[in-house]
Amino acid sequence: MSSHNYFHSVVSQEAYTTDYISFQDSKPSTGKPKGPFPGHCCDHCTCSPSAECGCVNCICTPGYCKCPKPKPPTIKYNSSYDTTTSFRRPLEIEKPRAAMYDHKGVRVPYIDGPYLIQQKKNKEGSLEGGPWQAHEQDIGCQSINTLCTFYPIKGKHKKIKRWYGTFEDGYLAWSSIYLYEWFGFKYYEPLPPSEGGRLTKIPPWLPDLYSLPNLAIAMSYFCVGVALQLLRTPLIVYLIEDKNASPAEVNVLFTVMAVPWCFKVLYGFLSDCVPINGERRKPYLMLGWFFYLISNLALAAIGEPSIPAVIFFVFLMTSAYMLADVMTDALIVERSRYESRKGDLQSRGYIIRFFGSTIGAALGAVVYNKNDWSFYLPISVIFLLNGLFILVFLLPFIPYLVELSDDCKPKPFKKQCADLFETVQLRAVWQPMTFVYVFNAMQIANAAWMSFLVEGLGFRAWEIGVLGTVASLMTWFGIIAYEKYLFESSWRIVFIVCSSINVLIGLLQLALVTGKSREWGIPDIVFALGDDGVQEFLIGIQFLPLCLMYLSMCPAGSEGTTYAMLTTFSNLAGTVAFDVSTLLTTVWDVEEDTIMAGDFTGVYNLSLLCTLVAPLPLIFIGLIPRNRAHQDDLIKETTRSPVMGVIFIAVMIFTMLGTFYESIHTVREAGNVEYQDQ
Structure with missing residues (x-):
C-alpha cells in the first residue's frame, strides 16, 4: 500500500477553553436541526448544510460555540x-x-x-x-x-x-x-x-531545546553558526592568492555577504503571510537549507570557480541561510510563550549557534592554509564539507520537528503591515529600539585594523583564522556566562559595565600599535588574542539582553515578521557603523603602502577615535528597560505614539535603501576597476 x-x-497537549464546546448534554429545545453536528451549536441557531459554518445568522462555527454554555462533562x-x-x-x-x-x-x-x-x-x-x-x-x-x-x-x-x-x-x-x-x-x-x-x-518536551521535537531547531542554530564562519577565511585566501582578486573584488564579496541580512524582515513577512500546506516555518526552513546546500554543491562541482561565480553563489547561500535563520528564530519565539523563565530557549539556542561559529571558524582557519602547512583541502572539498554539515547534523531531525500554530491561514499583506505598525507604535518597542540603533551605529570599528595586522605586523592567514576562532569562542563563553550567572541582572548595569571595560581594552590596543606590547615581552599574536578575546567576551554578554528584549516585543501570530524586523533594525545600525568606519579612513592616511612603510599614525588615531566614541550612547541608557519585568510592565501599558512609529519605519527603510545603494556602488566600482585593468 x-x-x-x-x-x-501527532498529539498536542491537553487544553481546555470555556468557549469551546465539543459536547452538549442538554437536548434541543426545538425541532430545528442544531448545528452541523449534534451538540455543536446553540439552541437559537438554525443550521443550513449550504452555509460555510453550518449556521445561519449565527456567529458559531463547527466545533466552536460563541454562546455562553456550561462547562461540558468529561x-x-x-x-x-x-x-x-x-x-x-x-x-x-x-x-x-x-x-x-x-x-x-x-x-x-x-x-x-x-x-x-x-x-x-x-x-x-x-x-x-x-x-x-x-x-x-x-x-x-x-x-x-x-x-x-x-x-x-x-x-x-x-x-x-x-x-x-x-x-x-x-x-x-x-x-x-x-x-x-x-x-x-x-x-x-x-x-x-x-x-x-x-x-x-x-x-516536558516543549521548553526543552534538546528534546526530539525541538532538536531540529538546535541543529539549525548550529548549522547557521558554522555557515557564518567556515568559508570566511578560505574564501579570502582563495580569491586573493589563487584568483588574484583586487581589493575592490574582495570588498564586493563582503558586500554580498552583508546585504542578505537586510532580507530578514522580508522573510518574516513571507512566512507569516503565506503559509505552505498549513505551516509557516518548517517549509521555509527546509527551502532555505535546500538552496544553501545547492549553492555549496554547485561551487564544489565547478572545482575552482571564477570570482563572479563565487560572488553569485555566496550571495545565494547567504540569502538562503538567512531564510533558515529567520524561521529558526520564529520557532523559538513561538515556544518561548510556554517557558517558566522566558528567554531560556533563546539563550540556549544562541549558545549552540555560537558554538557552531567556533567550530566553523576553527575549521576555516586550518583547512586551506596551503602556503603555511603541507596539509590542506582543495577549495572544492571545502565547499562540499560546508554543504554536508546540513545533511549530517540537520536533516535526520527534520521529521520530528514540531511546529506550534493555532491558525495557519494566509494573512493579508495589508493586515500584516497594519499589525506591524501597531507594534512599533508601542512605547515598549520604539523607545528601547532607539537606544539599540544609536548604540550599534556608534560601535565603529577600525577599518584599517586588518591591514595593520597583515601588512604592519605580518600576521599570516592561519593566524588571522585563529583570531576569528578565539573571537567566536569567547563570544560563546560570554553568552554562557550571561545565561548562567547574569540572567536576572539589570540590563542597564550590564551595558554600562561591559561598555566601560571595552573602553579600557580599546585603549590597551594602542600598545600593540605603538609597539609597547613587545617591550613588555608579549608576542603580537598573543597580545592580539587576549585583547580581541576579552572584547568579544563582553560583546557576548551584551548580546543576550537585546535578544530577550526583542523576544518580549513579539505578538502572537506575527512572531516571524516582528522578530525579523527588530533584528534587521539592529543589523542596519551596524551597517551604518561600517559605512562611517570606511569614511573615517579618508581622514587619516591608512593606505597599505603607508602601513607597510611602518607609519602607524593613522591607525593609532583611528583606533583612539573609535574607542572614545563607543561609550557615548550610554547617555541614553535610560531608554532601555531595567530588566524583563520592567519590559513586561511597559508592554502592559500599551502606550502608543503614531509619530514615533512612523519615524521607526522611516529610519529602517532609509537605512535599508542606503545599504542597497552602497552595495550597488561597491559592485559598480569593482567592475570599473576590472575594466580599467583590462
Missing part, C-alpha cells in the same frame, strides 16, 4: 481495553484530550502509543469505508471534524505498532521513511484554536 494511506498523527476511561476492538472505550463524556491530524490535515483518532492505522482492503482490492469512522456508541462523534476521541472500525482498519517509536507526553515521535514527513504536512495545536484559550498542561 502506498504511503499516503498511512496516517501520521469522559473517564477504563484502564482496561475493550475485548472486541482492543482499544480503550469511553465510559462517560470528558473534555477532548488532544487534536490530531494526518499529513493531509485531516483529523484522525487518538491512539495511545506509536501506531499507524491502515485501512484494510476487501476482496476486490478496494479500501473499506472512509478513512475513519466512529463507533455508534461514541456520543457526538458523527463527523471526523468534531474534536472527540475516535477509534478504528474492527474489520475495516488494522492497527500497526511501530516498535521503534516512543510516546512522550502528547507527542508521537518515531523514525520514518516517508518523504512527506521531511517536508512538512503536520499540524499541531498546543492551544485550543479559539480566542481566550488557556494552556492547562505544558509537556
Whole structure:
C-alpha cells in the first residue's frame, strides 16, 4: 500500500477553553436541526448544510460555540481495553484530550502509543469505508471534524505498532521513511484554536531545546553558526592568492555577504503571510537549507570557480541561510510563550549557534592554509564539507520537528503591515529600539585594523583564522556566562559595565600599535588574542539582553515578521557603523603602502577615535528597560505614539535603501576597476 494511506498523527497537549464546546448534554429545545453536528451549536441557531459554518445568522462555527454554555462533562476511561476492538472505550463524556491530524490535515483518532492505522482492503482490492469512522456508541462523534476521541472500525482498519517509536507526553515521535514527513504536512495545536484559550498542561518536551521535537531547531542554530564562519577565511585566501582578486573584488564579496541580512524582515513577512500546506516555518526552513546546500554543491562541482561565480553563489547561500535563520528564530519565539523563565530557549539556542561559529571558524582557519602547512583541502572539498554539515547534523531531525500554530491561514499583506505598525507604535518597542540603533551605529570599528595586522605586523592567514576562532569562542563563553550567572541582572548595569571595560581594552590596543606590547615581552599574536578575546567576551554578554528584549516585543501570530524586523533594525545600525568606519579612513592616511612603510599614525588615531566614541550612547541608557519585568510592565501599558512609529519605519527603510545603494556602488566600482585593468 502506498504511503499516503498511512496516517501520521501527532498529539498536542491537553487544553481546555470555556468557549469551546465539543459536547452538549442538554437536548434541543426545538425541532430545528442544531448545528452541523449534534451538540455543536446553540439552541437559537438554525443550521443550513449550504452555509460555510453550518449556521445561519449565527456567529458559531463547527466545533466552536460563541454562546455562553456550561462547562461540558468529561469522559473517564477504563484502564482496561475493550475485548472486541482492543482499544480503550469511553465510559462517560470528558473534555477532548488532544487534536490530531494526518499529513493531509485531516483529523484522525487518538491512539495511545506509536501506531499507524491502515485501512484494510476487501476482496476486490478496494479500501473499506472512509478513512475513519466512529463507533455508534461514541456520543457526538458523527463527523471526523468534531474534536472527540475516535477509534478504528474492527474489520475495516488494522492497527500497526511501530516498535521503534516512543510516546512522550502528547507527542508521537518515531523514525520514518516517508518523504512527506521531511517536508512538512503536520499540524499541531498546543492551544485550543479559539480566542481566550488557556494552556492547562505544558509537556516536558516543549521548553526543552534538546528534546526530539525541538532538536531540529538546535541543529539549525548550529548549522547557521558554522555557515557564518567556515568559508570566511578560505574564501579570502582563495580569491586573493589563487584568483588574484583586487581589493575592490574582495570588498564586493563582503558586500554580498552583508546585504542578505537586510532580507530578514522580508522573510518574516513571507512566512507569516503565506503559509505552505498549513505551516509557516518548517517549509521555509527546509527551502532555505535546500538552496544553501545547492549553492555549496554547485561551487564544489565547478572545482575552482571564477570570482563572479563565487560572488553569485555566496550571495545565494547567504540569502538562503538567512531564510533558515529567520524561521529558526520564529520557532523559538513561538515556544518561548510556554517557558517558566522566558528567554531560556533563546539563550540556549544562541549558545549552540555560537558554538557552531567556533567550530566553523576553527575549521576555516586550518583547512586551506596551503602556503603555511603541507596539509590542506582543495577549495572544492571545502565547499562540499560546508554543504554536508546540513545533511549530517540537520536533516535526520527534520521529521520530528514540531511546529506550534493555532491558525495557519494566509494573512493579508495589508493586515500584516497594519499589525506591524501597531507594534512599533508601542512605547515598549520604539523607545528601547532607539537606544539599540544609536548604540550599534556608534560601535565603529577600525577599518584599517586588518591591514595593520597583515601588512604592519605580518600576521599570516592561519593566524588571522585563529583570531576569528578565539573571537567566536569567547563570544560563546560570554553568552554562557550571561545565561548562567547574569540572567536576572539589570540590563542597564550590564551595558554600562561591559561598555566601560571595552573602553579600557580599546585603549590597551594602542600598545600593540605603538609597539609597547613587545617591550613588555608579549608576542603580537598573543597580545592580539587576549585583547580581541576579552572584547568579544563582553560583546557576548551584551548580546543576550537585546535578544530577550526583542523576544518580549513579539505578538502572537506575527512572531516571524516582528522578530525579523527588530533584528534587521539592529543589523542596519551596524551597517551604518561600517559605512562611517570606511569614511573615517579618508581622514587619516591608512593606505597599505603607508602601513607597510611602518607609519602607524593613522591607525593609532583611528583606533583612539573609535574607542572614545563607543561609550557615548550610554547617555541614553535610560531608554532601555531595567530588566524583563520592567519590559513586561511597559508592554502592559500599551502606550502608543503614531509619530514615533512612523519615524521607526522611516529610519529602517532609509537605512535599508542606503545599504542597497552602497552595495550597488561597491559592485559598480569593482567592475570599473576590472575594466580599467583590462
